Amino acid sequence: MLKTWYSFLLCWLSLQLEANPGLKVRITQKGLDYGRRIGMELLKQEVLKETFPSWSGQESFSVVKVNYVISRLRINAVHFPESSASFIPGTGISLSVAHASATISADWKMNAWLLKDQGGITASISGLFIAVVIKVSRDSTGHLSMLLHNCQTSINSVKVKLSGKSSWIYSFLSGYLEKPVHTKLNKNLCINIRYKIQMMDAQLRKHKVLNQIDAFAQIDYSLVSSPAVFKSHMNLDLKGTVYPVGNRTDPPFVPAPFALPNKDDSMLYLGVSSYFLKSASLAYYRAGAFNITMSKELATTFNLNTALFKDFVPEIALSYVTACPMLLKLMATSPPVVSLNADRCILHITGCVEVFAVLPYSTTQYIFAGNLTASTRVYLTITKQRLIISLLLKRLHFSLLHSILGFSEQMSLAENFLSYALRSAVIPVINDKLGKGFPLLNLAHTTLTGPVIKMNPVRRPISCYRILVLCQACAFLCVPVLVKSKCC
Known part of the structure; x- marks a missing residue:
């Protein structure tokens, strides 16, 4: 019995220590090849702007010693x-350049x-070979970290x-200067490469892993583990938790493990779990984003006043001889599911x-209150490097709690009015708040355009689904993107 409890405890501890994204x-080999092509062009630009320190030396010509600077x-x-470029399993990325010249x-x-x-x-260099291995990992703050793991260089000629002024000695000295130039360049290439990678690592550490979405929510993009590097691809596991602004309290649920499909025909795959969507729902609920007061000024699609009830609840329209503006207060009582x-x-x-x-002098008079449940269809799109969520009301159920006019027998008519109000005024306000979208990772300044979103079931012991987002084209490349949810 003790052994069973001991095994259970170890299993429980392992689950607690495991951080699912x-x-x-x-990033697949195709994505890495694209990054290499772009990177080589950027490297050329950087190399042409590069400056090098002066150096001095001494060479012996027979019995004469020559000092030079x-x-x-x-x-x-x-x-x-x-x-x-290629992936080095368990380590990082290998980059090599052959037959280069300068x-x-x-x-x-x-x-x-x-x-x-x-x-x-003037020095002409040919047959330059550079081989670099960059180790990728996660630092203590959840940033991606890069370190020069290995560097080899050689120069053929x-x-x-x-x-x-003294042109008669140029041909004599040129041959002797080729050796120190060759040695100095060969020695300093890896030093300069290490410095450049350190600068890139410093830039990565400056990137915010906590990005504010809007006035209500922020999202944590920190790595939960070091990148998993395989022969054909590299996986980055991100926390992907949405918090209310100013509140980093984790939600009372944890992400379940999920895996991207075993494919590498696209450059980039992005997996979005239902945990991400649930944490976003909870964050916006905690921030009060679903609490809306709709007034006459905000109801741009119809005139929100008591006369509007003429076709829904006549008692209300008849109770106010002169049409009065109205206030519609909606409050979520629990996080949307x-x-x-x-x-x-x-x-x-x-x-x-x-x-x-709303009576004269801005005083208000209570008319009725009730509970409601609504089901909305969620639409996901990617626009300007952001995941946009929009809602469409599908069903509404209303139950009256209290009314000063006593129209309980006309519940269906009141429900019709609320359904009309939500579709015409409230949902557009919510969509406007969600319209700024969730910022996606900006990899190599790539802009995703023309995404197609699908949801396909995943065969698992429990009910699971995944969302597929195929990006048909991008500003700089064609890159399909996969967005996949974990178990619900």
Whole structure:
């Protein structure tokens, strides 16, 4: 019995220590190849702007020693005809450049016995090979971290051409300067690469993992574990929790494990779990986003006054000889429930409603109150790098709690009015609040356009569904995106 309890305790502890993500990102080999192509173009631009420190040295020519200084070294042209990138399982990313070439210019000074001179130097480098392995991990704050794991470089040939006053010695000295230039470049390439990767890592740490969506909610994009690197792809597990602004209290539920499909024919896959949607629902509920007071000024699609009840609840219209403006107060009494089905996503809202007449001098008179439950269809779109959620009212049920006019026998008519009001005025206000959307990760400044969203069932022991989002085209590339939910 003790052994059974011990095994149960270990199992429970392992579950507590395991942090499942709310969002998953997968970068495939196709995505890595795209990043390499863009990265090589950016690297060329950076290399051409690069500056290098001066260095000095000494060379012996028979019995004569020559001291030299090379300064203002700069790269004028660079070519990367062959490059490749691949995933290193369990480590990170391997990048290599072969048969690269560059043209370098600099100033030189020479000091020898009975001879001083200065001028310009042009060095042509060919057969440059660079192989770099970058280790990716998660730091203590949940940021993606990059570290130079291995670096190898070699240069096949360096040709040096000098210009200056004493032209008769240029051809003699050029051959001797090729060796130190070759050695210096070969030695400093990996040092410069390490520095660049450290700068990239520092930039990654500056990125906010907590992004504010709007005045109500913020989303946590921190990594819950180090990236999982496989031969064909790399997975990033993100927390994907939505919080009310200023409140980082975790929701009273945890994400269940879910997996992206075993596919690599797209550049990028994004998995969105139902935990993400549930946490968003709870965050907006806690922030009061579902509590709406609808007045005459906000009801742009119809005139919200007592005369409007003429066709719904005549008693109300007859009670006010002069039509009075109205206030419609709706309050969610519990967090809306997200339900994922095989072909749709439904949001179930439970709340209460209070209706008031606005009398002269802005005083209000209570008319009736009741409970309501509403089912809304949820539509997901991706616009301008944001996941947009919009609602469409499908069903409404109303039960009267209290009324000063006693029209309980006309409940269906009151329900029709509330359904009309929600469709015409309230839901548009909620959609306007949700319209700013949830910011998606901006990978390599890629803009996703033309997404197609589908929901397909996942065969699991319990009811699960996944949402598929296929991005047909992007601003810079064609990249299908998969958005997949975990178990409900």
